[in-house]
Amino acid sequence: MALPQIKQDATDARLAVLDMPQGGWAQAAREDAVARVRSMGLPSGRDEYWKYTRPDTLVQPEAPKAALLETDEAPIFGEVDRLKIVFIDGVFSAEESDDLAMEHVSIDRLADVRDIHWAKDVYGVLEARGQSPVQRPLAALNTAFATDGVLIHVTGRAPKPISLVYRHLSETSDAILHHVVKIESGAELTLLENGPAAARFNKCMEVEIADGGTFHHVRAQGRDHERRAATAIFTRLGEESVFKSFTLTANGKLTRNECVIELTGDNATAHVAGACVGDGDFHHDDTVFITHDALNCESRQVFKKVLRNGATGVFQGKILVKEGAQKTDGYQISQSLLLDEDSQFLAKPELEIYADDVACSHGSTSGAIDEEGLFYLRSRGIEEGPATDLLTIAFLAEAVMEIEDEALQDEINARVEAWLARRRG
Amino acid sequence: MLNITNLHVQLEEEDKQILKGVNLTVEAGKVHAIMGPNGSGKSTLSYVLSGKDGYEVTEGSATLDGEDILDMEPEERAAAGVFLAFQYPVEIPGVGNMTFLRTAVNAQRKARGEEEMSASEFLKVVREKAKELKIDAEMLKRPVNVGFSGGEKKRNEILQMAMLEPKMCILDETDSGLDVDAMKLVADGVNALRDEGRGFLVITHYQRLLDHIKPDVVHIMADGRIIKTGGPELALEVENNGYADLLAEAV
Numbered sequence: 001m002a003l004p005q006i007k008q009d010a011t012d013a014r015l016a017v018l019d020m021p022q023g024g025w026a027q028a029a030r031e032d033a034v035a036r037v038r039s040m041g042l043p044s045g046r047d048e049y050w051k052y053t054r055p056d057t058l059v060q061p062e063a064p065k066a067a068l069l070e071t072d073e074a075p076i077f078g079e080v081d082r083l084k085i086v087f088i089d090g091v092f093s094a095e096e097s098d099d100l101a102m103e104h105v106s107i108d109r110l111a112d113v114r115d116i117h118w119a120k121d122v123y124g125v126l127e128a129r130g131q132s133p134v135q136r137p138l139a140a141l142n143t144a145f146a147t148d149g150v151l152i153h154v155t156g157r158a159p160k161p162i163s164l165v166y167r168h169l170s171e172t173s174d175a176i177l178h179h180v181v182k183i184e185s186g187a188e189l190t191l192l193e194n195g196p197a198a199a200r201f202n203k204c205m206e207v208e209i210a211d212g213g214t215f216h217h218v219r220a221q222g223r224d225h226e227r228r229a230a231t232a233i234f235t236r237l238g239e240e241s242v243f244k245s246f247t248l249t250a251n252g253k254l255t256r257n258e259c260v261i262e263l264t265g266d267n268a269t270a271h272v273a274g275a276c277v278g279d280g281d282f283h284h285d286d287t288v289f290i291t292h293d294a295l296n297c298e299s300r301q302v303f304k305k306v307l308r309n310g311a312t313g314v315f316q317g318k319i320l321v322k323e324g325a326q327k328t329d330g331y332q333i334s335q336s337l338l339l340d341e342d343s344q345f346l347a348k349p350e351l352e353i354y355a356d357d358v359a360c361s362h363g364s365t366s367g368a369i370d371e372e373g374l375f376y377l378r379s380r381g382i383e384e385g386p387a388t389d390l391l392t393i394a395f396l397a398e399a400v401m402e403i404e405d406e407a408l409q410d411e412i413n414a415r416v417e418a419w420l421a422r423r424r425g
Numbered sequence: 426m427l428n429i430t431n432l433h434v435q436l437e438e439e440d441k442q443i444l445k446g447v448n449l450t451v452e453a454g455k456v457h458a459i460m461g462p463n464g465s466g467k468s469t470l471s472y473v474l475s476g477k478d479g480y481e482v483t484e485g486s487a488t489l490d491g492e493d494i495l496d497m498e499p500e501e502r503a504a505a506g507v508f509l510a511f512q513y514p515v516e517i518p519g520v521g522n523m524t525f526l527r528t529a530v531n532a533q534r535k536a537r538g539e540e541e542m543s544a545s546e547f548l549k550v551v552r553e554k555a556k557e558l559k560i561d562a563e564m565l566k567r568p569v570n571v572g573f574s575g576g577e578k579k580r581n582e583i584l585q586m587a588m589l590e591p592k593m594c595i596l597d598e599t600d601s602g603l604d605v606d607a608m609k610l611v612a613d614g615v616n617a618l619r620d621e622g623r624g625f626l627v628i629t630h631y632q633r634l635l636d637h638i639k640p641d642v643v644h645i646m647a648d649g650r651i652i653k654t655g656g657p658e659l660a661l662e663v664e665n666n667g668y669a670d671l672l673a674e675a676v
Contacts, residue, residue, distance in 0.1 A: 371478070376515040377525070379475050380585060381503035381533035390528065394519025394568075 007041040010059055014042055017061045018145045024113030029124035033143035036128065040137045049134055052314040052346045053256055053285040058138060058230045063174035063200035066226035066253075073418065075165065076194050076220045076411055082163040083107075085150055089168060089198050090175025092148050096165075104156030104187065110149040110178060119151045119180045126206040126234035130260035134289060134318075139232040139258070142204035146178030154187040154213075161190035161216075166197035168224055173198035179205040183213035183241070190405070191215070196222035196252075201229040211238040211265055217245040218408050220415060225251040225282075232258040233272075239265030239294075246403045248412050249276035249284055250419050256285040263290070263297040263325075273302040273402035275412070277419050278311035285314035286334075292320065292358075296327040304399040305336040306392055307343035308423070318350040321358050330360035337395045338366055339388075389420040426624045427451040427474075427593050432485035434466075434473050443469045445649035446485065451593070456625040458635055460660060461646035462668045467628045468512060470646075471597040475509040476502050489593055503529075504536035506592030510582040510599050517569040522581070525569045526551060530588055554587045558614050576607035583614035594618065595626045600634035612637030632664035645671050 003011065015037070020030055043055035057064050085107070086096035092109060100107040108117070124143040130136060152162060164179070175198035183189060187210075197203070209215050221229065229252065235243050249255050261270045276284045290299045305313035315334035336345030347364040369391055377387035393416055400416075403409045427450065434444040443466045451457045461467050473480050474487060476499035487495050494502050517525070531541040542550070555565060558580045570578050579599055586594055596615070600608055615625070615638050627638055635643070635657065643659040644651045645668070653659065653671055663671070 372515050373517050375477055375499060376511070376517065377529075378499035379477075379503055379509055380525075380529035380589065381500050381536065382529055383500045383532065384498070386528070386532070387500075390520055390525075391517070394517060397519035 003041040007044050010044065011037065011042045013061050014059055014141070020145055021111070021147060025117040025120045026110065026123050029120065030144045032128070033124050033140045036131060036140040037137055037144060040131070040135045040140065042137050042141065047135075049287060049316060052316070053254070053283065057228055057254060058200070058202070058256070063172055063198070064228065065171050066168075066199035066224065066228070067171060068168060069196070069222075069224040071223065073223075076415055077163055077192050080161060080163065080192065080408075082161045082192060084163045084165055086165045086167065087148070087175070087177065087197070089170045089173035090147060090177055090201070102162070103159050104154060105158050105162070105189065106153040107162070108151040110146060110151060117151070118153055118182060122180050122182055122206050122208045123178070126208065126236055127204060127232070129236070129262065130234045130289070136232060136258060136260070138202055138230045139204050139234070142176055142178050142202050142232070146176045146204065149178040149180070152179070152181045152189065152191075153184070154182065154189045155184045156187050158189045161192050163192040163194070166193070166195035166201070168196040168198055168222075168227065171199055174200045176202045178203070181205065181207040181215065183207070183209045183215050185210040185238075186212045188214040189216070191217045193217070193219040194222060196224035196227045197229065199227060201227065201231070203229070203231040205231075205233045207233065207235040207243065209235065209237045209241040209243055212240050213238065214242040215244070216404060218403055218412070219245070219247040220412065221247060221249040221252060221255060223250050226253050228252070228254040230256045232260065234260045235270070236262045236264055237268040237270055240267045241265060242269045244271045244402065244404060245273070246399070246412075247274045248415060249274065249278075250415065251278065251282060252284065253281055254283045256287065258287045259289070261288075261290045261299065263292050263294050263299065266295040266297065268294060268297045269299075270297070271300040271302070271402050273300070273399040275304050275396040275399040275416070276313065277306045277416060278308070278313065279423065280309045280311060282307070282311035283314075284312070286317070288317040290319050290330070291322065292325040292328045292330065293322045294325060297325070298329040299331070300402070301332040301334070302399045302402055303334040304396045305345060306339065306396065307336055307345060308339035310342040312343070313345045315345075315347040315349070315364070317348075318352065319360055319362070321353040321355050321360065323354040325355045326357040328355060328358040328360065330358070332362040333398070334364045335395070336366045337392060338368055385424045389417065389424070392420055393417065426453040426490060427626070428488045430486050432473070432487060433483045434469060434480050435483055437479050437481045443480075443649055444473070447649070447651055449644065449651060451624040451626055453624050454621045455641045456619065456627060456638060457642045457644065458627045458629060458640040458660060459644045459646050460629060460663055465646045466649045467646055468597055471509055471595045471628060474595060475499060475507055500532065500536070503589070503591070504533045508586050508589055508591035508594050510579075510586060510594065510596040512597040512599075512601060514570050514578040514582055516571045518571050520569050522565050522567055522569050523551070526585065526588055529585070533589060551588060555584055557617065558584050558587070559610060560584055575602035576604065579603060579607065579611050580614070583611055587614065587618060592622065593624050593626070595628070597628045598630065599627070600629055600631060608634060609637060632660040635660045647672055
């Protein structure tokens with residue numbers, strides 16, 4: 001079916017300014033992906049899943065200019081013992097990165113074209129699976145045109161986290177990165193990500209988790225306010241495997257974080273959580289799709305948004321329980337704390353269930369600070385500002401507590417506290 | 426210490442007068458009890474003194490050691506020494522009880538220009554006081570009042586009072602929802618805090634609590650006023666005869 005003319009034109013205009021990296025094992029996957037982009041077209045505001053988030057600035061040929069943040073705040077995760085991999089405006093920095101070597105883990109770069117690579121069984125494969133039933137053209141665009149990324153193969157328990165650091169130094173950078181993670185049977189990795197990355201950032205990450213594998217992901221999307229980002233995680237879980245992902249987003253004119261999870265092995269666990277704090281012309285969108293296609297799997301979606309001064313939060317979360325996926329335990333909660341009357345939260349929780357022996361619960365709320373709680377704290381001598389902050393941190397707690405490592409929880413909470421304290425001046 | 430003079434209060438949202446000229450003085454070192462039927466304005470008095478929103482003072486004054494407290498924010502009143510033990514302590518999911526206590530103690534110290542309590546000192550003191558109230562380590566770790574039984578919540582109020590060491594303690598129906606043993610425990614906690622420099626205002630429906638916390642003065646409140654003041658024997662009179670006789674007498 002032909003695309004609407006406007007969509008066709010926008011897609012052509014975007015593709016016209018992009019160069020596909022040539023050669024190597026990923027070539028076929030890139031060709032397939034660009035064909036997907038051409039047939040789907042890039043998103044427009046008329047698309048069902050882009051109703052609440054305008055995709056224009058993510059689709060337009062040039063990245064909108066984004067001023068850089070001047071701050072003396074030390075980047076997060078600085079104290080964590082980690083293997084650091086740094087990208088500056090989407091370009092790998094060998095100078096700032098650690099050696100890409102660690103026990104039980106092989107790390108390569110997408111840009112290092114080699115003929116034979118394990119990643120070809122994953123690259124573009126999970127993304128392509130994730131295009132149905134909901135199209136995600138920006139992710140296909142990413143597969144086709146990503147200039148770099150890391151390919152992480154984990155065969156045992158990684159001795160320390162891998163930390164991807166995205167620095168942003170150019171006001172007009174337009175970065176496309178694509179990471180592939182493969183966790184072998186019984187292997188385990190924690191992946192950290194932080195930083196604003198670029199004026200505009202399109203990032204895709206595919207995570208294949210074999211039976212009994214464990215993947216922890218903690219991400220802090222930085223404070224540069226004018227940046228725009230569209231990110232997507234595609235993951236497929238084997239038997240008794242574990243996937244846990246948490247994202248903190250502070251500021252950002254436009255952030256769309258998609259997470260597409262497929263539970264294909266019995267007794268697997270997938271948790272995806274997000275906390276965001278936004279002020280003013282802040283727009284944050286979490287779009288999650290979880291497919292239960294095996295027995296006795298557990299999934300949790302916990303999303304909390306703190307919004308003030310006209311900030312906007314969006315949540316689109318779906319649980320699909322396929323026929324035969326009995327004993328599914330699905331939980332979904334999306335809540336916003338609106339610190340004033342100008343802010344808004346748009347939520348679209350969806351459940352689609354084809355099995356009869358499942359427990360799925362979902363809830364979505366918007367509300368102001370609890371006045372009773374506030375008075376209680378103040379009556380004990382805590383000033384209104386700090387008391388409000390305490391209640392705000394408490395509101396986010398359910399999401400932050402999805403992070404298993406308590407030291408990382410503390411790091412995230414400290415960032416939120418600092419963000420709130422700055423707002424009080 | 427606490428001086429309430431001709432206090433008139435109405436609800437902000439509706440034109441409804443709740444307190445109609447309350448006069449009351451609580452001296453340092455004394456325990457005053459206020460009894461009265463439902464709807465007489467007892468809880469309103471406790472909220473107005475601690476600074477809850479939604480009430481408008483139309484006439485009269487309330488001072489603590491000569492300082493007008495009605496113009497203060499709730500946190501300023503707390504730093505000045507006012508403490509309200511809530512009838513229904515509020516659950517605050519996500520805020521750990523210890524974090525809450527330490528934040529409160531240090532906020533008040535800071536407001537009074539005192540040095541903050543160190544983490545180790547705080548821990549030592551809180552463990553000691555918690556033990557006396559039979560509050561275990563697990564309860565201290567849990568979010569404030571979340572999943573606490575009625576008795577645990579009231580004990581937690583007394584623990585806060587013990588940690589904050591206020592000058593003027595207001596107990597709003599602290600006995601409600603308590604069994605005999607729990608009431609004894611709470612009363613012991615309160616009695617341990619009785620001190621020359623500290624005043625208590627104990628609001629209750631029943632004389633029972635006053636068996637454990639012996640009052641110096643008992644007031645009967647009805648329809649927004651204090652209609653009778655006497656010694657501990659007044660509480661016994663209420664226990665035996667109810668409020669009807671007193672109300673009739675007042676009219």
